[in-house]
Amino acid sequence: xxxxxxxxxxxxxxxxxxxxxxxxxxxxxxxxxxxxxxxxxxxxxxxxxxxxxxxxxxxxxxxxxxxxxxxxxxxxxxxxxxxxxxxxxxxxxxxxxxxxxxxxxxxxxxxxxxxxxxx
Amino acid sequence: xxxxxxxxxxxxxxxxxxxxxxxxxxxxxxxxxxxxxxxxxxxxxxxxxxxxxxxxxxxxxxxxxxxxxxxxxxxxxxxxxxxxxxxxxxxxxxxxxxxxxxxxxxxxxxxxxxxxxxx
DNA sequence: GGTTGACCTGGAGTCGGCTCCAGGTGCGAT
DNA sequence: ATCGCACCTGGAGCCGACTCCAGGTCAACC
Numbered sequence: 001x002x003x004x005x006x007x008x009x010x011x012x013x014x015x016x017x018x019x020x021x022x023x024x025x026x027x028x029x030x031x032x033x034x035x036x037x038x039x040x041x042x043x044x045x046x047x048x049x050x051x052x053x054x055x056x057x058x059x060x061x062x063x064x065x066x067x068x069x070x071x072x073x074x075x076x077x078x079x080x081x082x083x084x085x086x087x088x089x090x091x092x093x094x095x096x097x098x099x100x101x102x103x104x105x106x107x108x109x110x111x112x113x114x115x116x117x118x119x
Numbered sequence: 120x121x122x123x124x125x126x127x128x129x130x131x132x133x134x135x136x137x138x139x140x141x142x143x144x145x146x147x148x149x150x151x152x153x154x155x156x157x158x159x160x161x162x163x164x165x166x167x168x169x170x171x172x173x174x175x176x177x178x179x180x181x182x183x184x185x186x187x188x189x190x191x192x193x194x195x196x197x198x199x200x201x202x203x204x205x206x207x208x209x210x211x212x213x214x215x216x217x218x219x220x221x222x223x224x225x226x227x228x229x230x231x232x233x234x235x236x237x238x
Numbered sequence: 239g240g241t242t243g244a245c246c247t248g249g250a251g252t253c254g255g256c257t258c259c260a261g262g263t264g265c266g267a268t
Numbered sequence: 269a270t271c272g273c274a275c276c277t278g279g280a281g282c283c284g285a286c287t288c289c290a291g292g293t294c295a296a297c298c
Contacts, residue, residue, distance in 0.1 A: 107174045115199050
């Protein structure tokens with residue numbers, strides 16, 4: 001099973017090294033394994049989890065809620081129903097965001113058309 | 120032509136009074152007219168501009184860029200081409216946001232389906 | 239004429255989410 | 269052996285966007 005250096009994880013996930021350390025510090029990441037010199041070595045699983053984090057973050061989930069999700073994951077399989085609930089609620093908010101953006105975009109388009117007519 | 124009290128503008132725009140004052144302070148709003156007692160009285164035009172602000176803000180435009188836009192508006196009609204450019208660039212970013220959210224949403228859906236299958 | 243309530247000001251504080259820094263370690267290449 | 273480089277730590281600092289506060293004004297209603 002392969003491990004990843006910090007640089008590789010930065011490359012792969014798009015998070016900065018500082019952000020990775022920050023996420024570990026606040027407990028969004030489990031304590032990451034270390035080599036003999038004390039340097040981080042991320043597992044495949046860590047990288048997968050970071051993929052989830054990225055998705056949730058990029059859809060606007062606040063860190064506090066990602067921490068709740070992380071906590072559920074840590075508690076094991078009996079929290080899966082709760083995780084579904086959390087994700088579904090988040091999904092609803094994502095849906096709202098999309099609807100909202102689409103709606104606002106119409107306003108922007110109208111504004112642009114108006115300006116075009118005026119010019 | 121009707122004027123609006125602070126409370127009415129709060130009601131109408133959804134911004135808090137503090138936010139309205141903040142926007143005026145930083146110059147995103149023109150200095151708002153006052154009655155004899157020094158209290159704000161917003162014009163129809165102010166409220167319309169606040170509608171634009173809300174749209175831009177809710178689609179993620181940073182205040183610094185809204186200030187640029189406000190500045191163009193103040194400079195008069197010869198900046199309309201620039202305003203179109205600014206709005207079109209913003210529109211592109213809104214489009215990207217929508218595409219991104221839609222993409223990420225698939226991931227969330229997959230995750231939910233996975234959990235459903237596991238339960 | 240006293241109280242209430244909406245408003246005013248300047249300035250400080252908060253919050254989320256990083257981002258940066260100084261000073262230090264260990265390893266591989268020249 | 270010494271250099272450069274990737275990495276380490278704790279903690280301070282930053283940025284955007286508000287949000288809150290103390291202390292004050294004014295008009296209106298009881």
